[in-house]
Each structure stands twice: as C-alpha cells, then as structure tokens.
Amino acid sequence: MIGQITAQVRSSLxxxxxxxxxxxxxxxLGFSLALGLTLLVSLLPFYVMLLTSLTPDGQIYSNxxxxxxxxxxxxxxxxxxxxxxxxxxxxxxxSAIVATVTASFSLVVGVxxxxxxxxxxxxxxxxxxxxxxxxxxxxxxxxxVPLFQLIATLGIVDTRLSLFITYTVSTLPLTxxxxxxxxxxxxxxxxxxxxxxxxxxxxxxxxVVVPLSLPILVAAFLFAFxxxxxxxxxxxxxxKSQAKLTLPIGIEQMNANFQNVWGQVMAAxxxxxxxxxxxxxxxxxxxxxxxxxxxxxx
Amino acid sequence: MAGLExxxxxxxxxxxxxxxxxxxxxxxxxxxxxVLYPIVYNVYLSFTTVPLNPNQAPTWVGLSNYVxxxxxxxxxQAFRTTLVFTVxxxxxxxxxxxxxxxxxxxxxxxxxxxxxxVLLPHVTPIIAVAFVWQFMxxxxxxxIPNILAEWGLYSAEAGLLSxxxxxxPTVIVFSAWRNFPFAFLLFVARLQAIPESMYEAARIDGAGxxxxxxxxxxxxxxxxxxxxxxxxxxxxxxxxxxxxxxxKQVLTLPIFAYQTAFANFEQGLGAAISxxxxxxxxxxxxxxxxLFGEDKV
Numbered sequence: 001m002i003g004q005i006t007a008q009v010r011s012s013l014x015x016x017x018x019x020x021x022x023x024x025x026x027x028x029l030g031f032s033l034a035l036g037l038t039l040l041v042s043l044l045p046f047y048v049m050l051l052t053s054l055t056p057d058g059q060i061y062s063n064x065x066x067x068x069x070x071x072x073x074x075x076x077x078x079x080x081x082x083x084x085x086x087x088x089x090x091x092x093x094x095s096a097i098v099a100t101v102t103a104s105f106s107l108v109v110g111v112x113x114x115x116x117x118x119x120x121x122x123x124x125x126x127x128x129x130x131x132x133x134x135x136x137x138x139x140x141x142x143x144x145v146p147l148f149q150l151i152a153t154l155g156i157v158d159t160r161l162s163l164f165i166t167y168t169v170s171t172l173p174l175t176x177x178x179x180x181x182x183x184x185x186x187x188x189x190x191x192x193x194x195x196x197x198x199x200x201x202x203x204x205x206x207x208v209v210v211p212l213s214l215p216i217l218v219a220a221f222l223f224a225f226x227x228x229x230x231x232x233x234x235x236x237x238x239x240k241s242q243a244k245l246t247l248p249i250g251i252e253q254m255n256a257n258f259q260n261v262w263g264q265v266m267a268a269x270x271x272x273x274x275x276x277x278x279x280x281x282x283x284x285x286x287x288x289x290x291x292x293x294x295x296x297x298x
Numbered sequence: 299m300a301g302l303e304x305x306x307x308x309x310x311x312x313x314x315x316x317x318x319x320x321x322x323x324x325x326x327x328x329x330x331x332x333v334l335y336p337i338v339y340n341v342y343l344s345f346t347t348v349p350l351n352p353n354q355a356p357t358w359v360g361l362s363n364y365v366x367x368x369x370x371x372x373x374x375q376a377f378r379t380t381l382v383f384t385v386x387x388x389x390x391x392x393x394x395x396x397x398x399x400x401x402x403x404x405x406x407x408x409x410x411x412x413x414x415x416v417l418l419p420h421v422t423p424i425i426a427v428a429f430v431w432q433f434m435x436x437x438x439x440x441x442i443p444n445i446l447a448e449w450g451l452y453s454a455e456a457g458l459l460s461x462x463x464x465x466x467p468t469v470i471v472f473s474a475w476r477n478f479p480f481a482f483l484l485f486v487a488r489l490q491a492i493p494e495s496m497y498e499a500a501r502i503d504g505a506g507x508x509x510x511x512x513x514x515x516x517x518x519x520x521x522x523x524x525x526x527x528x529x530x531x532x533x534x535x536x537x538x539x540x541x542x543x544x545x546k547q548v549l550t551l552p553i554f555a556y557q558t559a560f561a562n563f564e565q566g567l568g569a570a571i572s573x574x575x576x577x578x579x580x581x582x583x584x585x586x587x588x589l590f591g592e593d594k595v
Contacts, residue, residue, distance in 0.1 A: 031401070031404075034401050035406070035412065038416060039415060039416070041475070042416050042418060042475075043415060043418065045419075045427055046422075046430075048430055048441060049426065052433065061439055109324045109325055110325070112321040113322050113325035115321060116317075116318045116319075116321035116322040117322065120314055120321065121318060122314075122315045122316075122322070123305055125322075128325075128326060130587075134583055135333050137579070137583050137586070138579060139533065139537075139538070139575075139579070140538070141538050142337065142572050142576040143333060143337060143340065143572075144555075144572065145343060145555070146335075146336035146343055146569065148560075149343065149348070149352070149565070150339070152352035153352060165332060169331075172329065173329075202317075226421065230423040230424060230425075232543070233538055233539060233556070237560055248423065248424070248425040251425050251426075251429065252425065252543065262433050262439060265429055265433075266430065266433065269429050269430060270426070272425065273422045276422055280417070280421050281414075283421075284413075284414050
C-alpha cells in the first residue's frame with residue numbers, strides 16, 4: 001500500500017519536474033512538422049504586423065504582396081509620432097494612465113478584500129466569495145446600457161473617472177481570486193507571531209502579508225493592467241473627445257478615418273502589443289491561475 | 299438569525315468580524331454599484347423607451363420592446379448567427395487546444411519558449427490582432443488571399459470579410475485562433491498531472507497509442523473538457539469586440555444590442571436584448587456551478 005503510494009508520488013513528481021512523458025505516439029518528423037505548423041499559425045499575424053510596419057508605403061500597396069522583407073524603413077513609426085494627423089502619442093499616454101491607475105486601485109481594494117476572505121470570519125464570507133466568481137463570468141455587454149445611463153446621470157461621460165471605476169470593477173474579481181488563492185497558501189503562524197508581537201491586523205497586512213506576497217502582487221497588477229490596456233467596449237461608449245481616447249479606440253479611428261494607412265495602423269498595433277508581450281514574459285508562470293479564474297475577453 | 303451570534307460572542311471576535319466586513323466592503327460596494335445594480339436597472343430599462351436627453355426619465359412601454367424583438371426577423375437572424383458562431387468557435391478552439399496540448403505533452407528542446415509563443419494570440423490586445431487579420435485577409439493588399447490565389451485555391455475578387463457568407467466562417471476561425479491557447483493551457487496543465495505509471499501499465503498490457511488516448515487520456519481530461527467548453531460557450535455567446543473589430547458583416551446578438559443602443563439610440567430596446575443575453579448567460583453559469591460544485595467556484 002505505502003509502496004504503491006510512494007511509487008505513484010515519485011512518478012508524478014518526475015512528470016512534474018521534467019514536464020514530459022516519453023512516448024513514440026508520433027514519429028520525430030511528424031512531431032516537428034506539427035509543432036512547426038502550430039507556431040507558424042500562432043505567430044504569422046505578429047510577423048505580418050511587424051513586417052508591414054517596417055515596409056514603405058509603395059511596397060505595401062504593390063500588386064505582389066510578399067512575406068519577405070524587401071526594404072526596411074522606420075518611416076511608418078516617424079509618421080505615427082511626428083505628424084499632426086495621428087494623435088498616437090496621446091492615445092498611448094491615455095492608455096498607460098488608465099491602465100496604471102486601474103491596476104493600482106484594483107490591487108489596493110483586492111489586497112484588503114482577499115485578506116478578509118482568507119483570514120477573517122464574517123457573516124456572508126462564502127456567499128460574497130462565490131458572488132465574485134460568478135460576476136467574473138459575466139460580460140460587459142450585459143451591463144453596458146444601464147451603465148451608460150448611470151454614467152450619464154452622474155455626469156461623468158467622457159471622463160477618465162468613468163474608465164477608472166468600470167475597469168477597476170472589471171479587474172477586481174480576478175485580482176481577488178488570485179490573491180486569496182495565494183494568501184491561503186501562506187503559513188498562518190507567521191501572522192500569529194506578528195499579532196502576538198503586538199502588531200494590529202492592518203499592520204500585519206502591510207508589514208507581513210504584502211512583503212511575503214510580492215510576486216503574486218506584481219502578477220495581479222500586470223493582469224489588471226493588461227485587461228485595462230486591451231479593453232474596448234466601455235471606452236468606445238464612454239469616451240467622446242479625441243484627447244481622451246485610449247489605444248483601442250484611437251487605432252480604430254485611425255483606421256476608419258483614413259484610407260490606406262495600413263503601415264501606420266500596423267506600427268500602432270505593434271507598439272500596443274509590445275508592452276503586453278514584455279509583461280507576459282513575467283506573467284507566463286501565472287497564466288494557468290489567471291486564465292482559470294476567467295479567460296477574460298479583451 | 300441565531301447563527302450570527304457566534305461572530306459577536308467576545309469583544310475580540312466582534313472586532314475581527316467588523317474588520318472583516320470593513321475590509322471586504324470596498325469590493326462589495328464597487329461590484330454592487332457597477333455590476334449588480336446595473337443588472338437590476340437593466341430589467342427596468344428594457345420595459346421603457348429611453349429619451350436621448352439623460353435628464354428626462356424613461357417612459358414605461360410595457361412589453362413593447364420584447365414584442366418588437368420576437369416579431370423582428372433581424373433578431374432571429376442574429377440569434378441564429380450567434381448560435382452558429384458560438385458553437386463553431388467553442389468546438390474549434392477546444393479541439394485545436396486539445397490537439398496542441400497533446401503535442402506539448404512530451405519533452406523537446408525549447409518547450410518552455412514554444413509554450414509561451416503559442417499563448418501570444420490570446421494575450422495580445424484584440425485591436426492589434428483584429429486589424430492585422432483584416433490586413434492579411436484584405437483582397438487587395440493581403441498576403442493570404444494572394445498566396446491562395448497563386449496556388450489557384452481562391453479568386454481574390456471579394457474579400458473573405460466583406461461577404462456575409464464567408465465572413466461568419468472567417469470570424470469563427472479568427473475566434474478559434476485567438477482562444478485556442480486558453481483551452482491549450484488548461485489541457486496541458488491537466489495532462490501533466492496524469493501519472494506516467496498509468497501509461498506504463500497500459501503499455502505493458504499492450505495498449506497502442508489510440509487505446510491509451512481513449513482509455514486513459516480522454517477519461518482523465520473529461521472534467522477539464524467540460525469546464526473549457528462551458529466557459530468558452532459563455533464567453534463566445536457574449537463576445538463583442540472580437541467580432542465587431544474584425545468585420546461589420548456578422549450580426550450577433552451582442553453586436554445587435556450595441557448597435558441598437560448606441561448607433562440607433564434605442565436604449566430601451568438595447569436593454570431588452572442584453573437582458574436576454576444575460577438570461578442565457580445566467581443559465582450557463584448556474585449549469586457550471588451545479589456541474590462542478592461550489593468548490594470549483
């Protein structure tokens with residue numbers, strides 16, 4: 001019995017450690033072909049995006065589109081930042097502000113909320129917790145009409161505040177979920193020791209729990225940042241003036257208002273993608289957690 | 299409420315309970331204000347006509363919005379399109395995700411990097427990938443139609459995205475491309491948890507690759523498959539930006555609601571459509587909770 005269990009544990013540990021199992025279900029060649037095809041399909045659009053953003057207009061609109069680089073130019077990028085026509089710099093800044101503020105709000109509200117879920121008993125704890133997960137499955141489209149009415153009544157149409165509030169709430173369920181899962185794994189003894197030393201609960205949160213949770217706090221912040229950075233529907237309804245547009249709406253308008261600006265649109269798309277890819281290098285190890293909580297649209 | 303007393307028995311306990319409530323309060327207030335209250339308000343709005351001026355109150359019109367909807371062929375057309383889109387992209391993204399996960403369930407050089415790259419379609423901003431797909435598929439400048447035309451597989455006269463008949467399948471393919479990494483990641487995590495000894499035992503019994511897949515892998519994955527299909531179904535049914543930004547030729551219910559409310563400014567009617575969407579969504583969420591129990595939630 002014991003032997004069986006240890007054998008079982010050992011074999012799963014081996015799989016976990018090496019992350020593979022040996023098999024010959026597919027020949028080596030077949031495997032390489034399948035993997036190559038998967039990567040090609042996944043990455044081709046990103047390649048086209050980068051390539052087009054580096055191609056001079058004359059070649060983009062030639063009759064023989066090609067997947068190989070010919071002449072490389074940075075003119076699409078200089079036009080994007082240099083000309084009066086495109087307010088790309090402003091869109092980028094707006095998105096950065098909105099995403100940073102939102103992710104910070106979400107983190108502060110999330111830390112205390114998740115701590116309350118995991119360490120404090122209060123009536124309705126379980127109910128609120130389940131409610132948070134259910135709310136996360138809902139989509140923006142179900143609340144967009146009443147929310148717009150509400151925003152209009154409050155007189156905050158076309159303000160960043162409208163985005164701060166709605167984005168904080170869109171990101172909050174994921175932040176709460178990631179943090180409470182992590183807090184549950186922290187040994188309670190450390191906090192008890194702190195409490196015995198005369199720390200108050202609130203001091204314990206900021207001087208013991210937060211420092212112990214830094215990696216997951218960064219991950220939660222970045223996930224929230226990504227959701228806000230990618231968000232389209234709220235921004236498209238709440239924002240009106242050019243100066244306040246975020247990247248998704250700004251790029252859409254570039255595309256809609258001008259003919260044949262694919263070079264600039266691709267350059268803008270690439271610059272919008274870049275921060276997310278950089279963050280993703282850090283986030284990858286948290287992806288399973290972040291995704292199972294909800295594969296957030298956006 | 300006798301049960302409540304245990305939270306307030308001693309002063310220390312009372313303090314803990316009050317602190318617990320105080321700390322969760324910001325989350326509860328925010329979620330109630332931005333999600334729960336709007337859902338309730340939406341029910342009211344769906345029975346009204348909303349004037350353009352936000353200072354005027356909506357006028358009660360009873361069931362008239364709903365009557366308009368069920369008698370409108372456009373609504374039923376959008377409903378059918380939504381179903382085809384939802385089923386199509388759920389099935390396709392789950393199957394591709396499963397296939398790629400099986401492919402990754404072994405050791406090879408650069409596995410970690412490759413796994414990260416495969417996830418990119420899912421995490422990058424929708425605006426960027428929707429536009430690059432539009433560009434790639436454009437009949438004039440796009441590389442894909444051009445290559446297909448060179449091979450004689452396609453005549454690049456009308457764009458795939460500009461004709462209604464080809465736009466829907468294209469949006470389904472785009473959705474599957476964007477969302478298969480979600481299924482892939484959940485499957486790959488689950489596959490790694492299947493003990494190698496099960497496969498060893500099966501091999502000793504002489505089971506081939508197909509038998510191993512059918513008798514070990516598939517039963518072990520059953521729960522994950524159900525979760526993936528259900529979650530994808532809920533989200534695809536309500537998908538907005540991934541369809542809207544790729545083509546204006548596919549009218550699903552979320553797009554119908556958005557256009558009705560914010561292009562035609564018939565917000566009462568828009569509220570009625572989104573309420574119907576919410577009901578369908580709620581049914582699936584309840585299904586999710588009953589199927590997987592509250593622990594999973």
